[in-house]
Amino acid sequence: MDIIVCIKQVPDTNDVRIDEKKGTLIREGVPSIINPDDKHAIEEALRIREKEGGKITILTMGPPQADDALRESLAMGADEAILLSDRAFAGSDTWATAYSIARAVNAIGKFDLIICGRQAIDGDTAQVGPQLAESLELPQVTYARKVEISGDKAVIERALEDGHETLETSLPAVITVIGDLNEPRYPTIKGIVTAYRDKEVGKMTAADLNADEAKIGLKGSPTQVKKTFVMVPKREGELIEGTAKEAAGTLIERLQDKNVLR
Numbered sequence: 044m045d046i047i048v049c050i051k052q053v054p055d056t057n058d059v060r061i062d063e064k065k066g067t068l069i070r071e072g073v074p075s076i077i078n079p080d081d082k083h084a085i086e087e088a089l090r091i092r093e094k095e096g097g098k099i100t101i102l103t104m105g106p107p108q109a110d111d112a113l114r115e116s117l118a119m120g121a122d123e124a125i126l127l128s129d130r131a132f133a134g135s136d137t138w139a140t141a142y143s144i145a146r147a148v149n150a151i152g153k154f155d156l157i158i159c160g161r162q163a164i165d166g167d168t169a170q171v172g173p174q175l176a177e178s179l180e181l182p183q184v185t186y187a188r189k190v191e192i193s194g195d196k197a198v199i200e201r202a203l204e205d206g207h208e209t210l211e212t213s214l215p216a217v218i219t220v221i222g223d224l225n226e227p228r229y230p231t232i233k234g235i236v237t238a239y240r241d242k243e244v245g246k247m248t249a250a251d252l253n254a255d256e257a258k259i260g261l262k263g264s265p266t267q268v269k270k271t272f273v274m275v276p277k278r279e280g281e282l283i284e285g286t287a288k289e290a291a292g293t294l295i296e297r298l299q300d301k302n303v304l305r
């Protein structure tokens with residue numbers, strides 16, 4: 044079972060700061076991490092490989108420093124890592140990002156499964172996984188919270204707002220995963236040494252993708268950002284003091300006063 048895991052390096056912060064003039068995120072001084080959902084994607088790939096055998100390739104499109112995220116994935120146990128990086132990709136929206144990743148997947152060639160995180164904590168759109176599946180014309184299952192491989196099929200429990208549904212898909216397919224799926228492992232010391240000392244991170248540029256130039260980077264991005272701003276809460280919240288029982292009682296009274304509860 045050959046698996047490609049798509050990961051994104053993201054700023055490790057909930058304190059998002061924005062350059063008001065440029066309308067872009069301020070990344071300086073903010074440490075970077077593997078997007079949390081993507082760690083679950085890596086962990087699931089490792090678990091599937093433990094049962095089914097095969098190879099795990101980690102793929103990211105990003106600036107040269109995304110090498111760090113790839114090394115961490117190798118330290119967790121992935122077999123190979125590829126950094127898709129080129130100035131030609133600058134300004135890519137989710138559509139152009141998914142198209143470029145799809146071309147890279149085609150360049151990699153053989154695979155049975157692609158795993159993405161559901162959502163990146165910075166861009167936050169949850170669009171890249173589904174768009175990647177569309178671009179590759181593959182079936183997709185999103186919000187996976189349990190994955191079982193059975194021959195050339197996968198049976199996936201998919202989280203819904205009020206429960207779950209179980210779907211079966213043929214392979215190859217794209218799945219996007221959520222945090223409930225598993226507990227990502229920590230890299231071992233041996234894994235870290237091997238990842239940083241012995242392993243190579245493969246590089247791909249726009250020239251390696253045989254891509255339509257009009258579909259990558261800013262040119263290939265139909266999204267136009269009109270305005271970027273930090274949300275300011277409109278109303279202050281109220282803290283109800285007291286023991287849990289007292290606070291619950293007060294809350295019920297307030298909701299009854301507003302006719303939300305009877």
Ligand SMILES: Cc1cc2nc3c(=O)[nH]c(=O)nc-3n(C[C@H](O)[C@H](O)[C@H](O)COP(=O)(O)OP(=O)(O)OC[C@H]3O[C@@H](n4cnc5c(N)ncnc54)[C@H](O)[C@@H]3O)c2cc1C
Binds near residue numbers: 141
């Ligand atoms: C007009 C416009 C211009 C932009 N210009 C830039 C720019 O110049 N530089 C820049 O860094 N960003 C830029 N962005 C942001 C960029 O488009 C998004 O960060 C990117 O498309 C991923 O979207 P997301 O963060 O919402 O990911 P989501 O769709 O929420 O991510 C879901 C999953 O997709 C996978 N994934 C997402 N991104 C990647 C990736 N890069 N590589 C591999 N897997 C991935 C991961 O598995 C992730 O968990 C721009 C956005 C817009 C709208």
